[in-house]
Amino acid sequence: MEAVHLLTLGMAFIVLAAIFRQGTTTRRRDRTTIRVSDAAVARRALIDHADAFSNRPTPAFSAGRPVTHSIASMPYGPVWQTLRRNLTANILHHSRLGDLAQLEREAAVAAASILSAEAGSGDVVVVPRDTIHGAVLTLFARVLQLLRCGHGIGAFVDDEAPTLAAAAAPSGGAKLEVAVPPGGAPVSFVLGDIGRDGKVWTKPDKFRPERFLEGGEGEGVSLVPGPKEIKMMPFGTGRRHCSGVAMGMAHVKCFLAELVRGLEWVPPADDGGGIDFTEIDGFIKWMKTPLRVRIAPRSMMK
Numbered sequence: 001m002e003a004v005h006l007l008t009l010g011m012a013f014i015v016l017a018a019i020f021r022q023g024t025t026t027r028r029r030d031r032t033t034i035r036v037s038d039a040a041v042a043r044r045a046l047i048d049h050a051d052a053f054s055n056r057p058t059p060a061f062s063a064g065r066p067v068t069h070s071i072a073s074m075p076y077g078p079v080w081q082t083l084r085r086n087l088t089a090n091i092l093h094h095s096r097l098g099d100l101a102q103l104e105r106e107a108a109v110a111a112a113s114i115l116s117a118e119a120g121s122g123d124v125v126v127v128p129r130d131t132i133h134g135a136v137l138t139l140f141a142r143v144l145q146l147l148r149c150g151h152g153i154g155a156f157v158d159d160e161a162p163t164l165a166a167a168a169a170p171s172g173g174a175k176l177e178v179a180v181p182p183g184g185a186p187v188s189f190v191l192g193d194i195g196r197d198g199k200v201w202t203k204p205d206k207f208r209p210e211r212f213l214e215g216g217e218g219e220g221v222s223l224v225p226g227p228k229e230i231k232m233m234p235f236g237t238g239r240r241h242c243s244g245v246a247m248g249m250a251h252v253k254c255f256l257a258e259l260v261r262g263l264e265w266v267p268p269a270d271d272g273g274g275i276d277f278t279e280i281d282g283f284i285k286w287m288k289t290p291l292r293v294r295i296a297p298r299s300m301m302k
Helices: 002-030 039-048 078-089 094-119 129-148 191-195 245-262
Strands: 034-036 163-165 186-189 263-266 293-297
Touching (some): 034 039, 039 186, 094 129, 094 245, 094 263, 094 293, 129 245, 245 263
Parallel strands (some): 034 186
Antiparallel strands (some): 163 186, 263 293
8 A cells, every 4th residue: 555655656746847847948948048249239238228137037946935135136226226335335345445455365375375285396287276266265255254243234245147137139220229028038148258359359369468558459448347338347337237346356366466476387297288278158157177287386496
């Protein structure tokens, strides 16, 4: 008798799973994501049509539970505006970055020390990605601890995903327009393609930091574009641009300065093909083949 009950429950579970899968597949098929890779279309959508592109998509799987939001996912409106003002006036204000400087230095020094220990005398090939990621996550955890202890407001801040609840599509004709169909559909702004557009940049895939110096084609280009033109938007643009841009850039500069100042980076002896810059697309871009290097303190490499 127990075997019959178990068989009945098993069949019921299979049927329910099939129904759920069919329903979710249908919802996924109906929610076609439109990808925007053109800077001009992105500007028209996020600046000129800001009202239609200021919300995030509704979660696909709410399972009947109340949907909770962070500053990144909350619908545009008075509550979101209040949270944004609180963040930018407190922990994310430029004047507060000095409070985090010591935490940044400690995290960067710790990462350099771990890499130096892994590399030994400089003959060992290391993959620095996991160590650097771990140091950054530790830094974020300490920043959140400051928030919970009252040094700012107790809200979680993350990089705002470039996915909005409307669809953008250029229409024909000389003048670029953005069509917003009723009901909305998810649209993803491909930041990598927008920031490396061959129509805007000379050899965009080549590492040329001097292009951002005076007289270069990138002179005056802002990390958060203004209303007139977009050449790159790593932190988004418009109303929902990342409110943590100043903090993020402070973290990047601190880590980069410490890792370059304290360590010598050289290719491994067996690196005949050079660095593989092939990317994997996702919420963020990853190197398909992680960087492999030989690392040693600069005093040891002289």
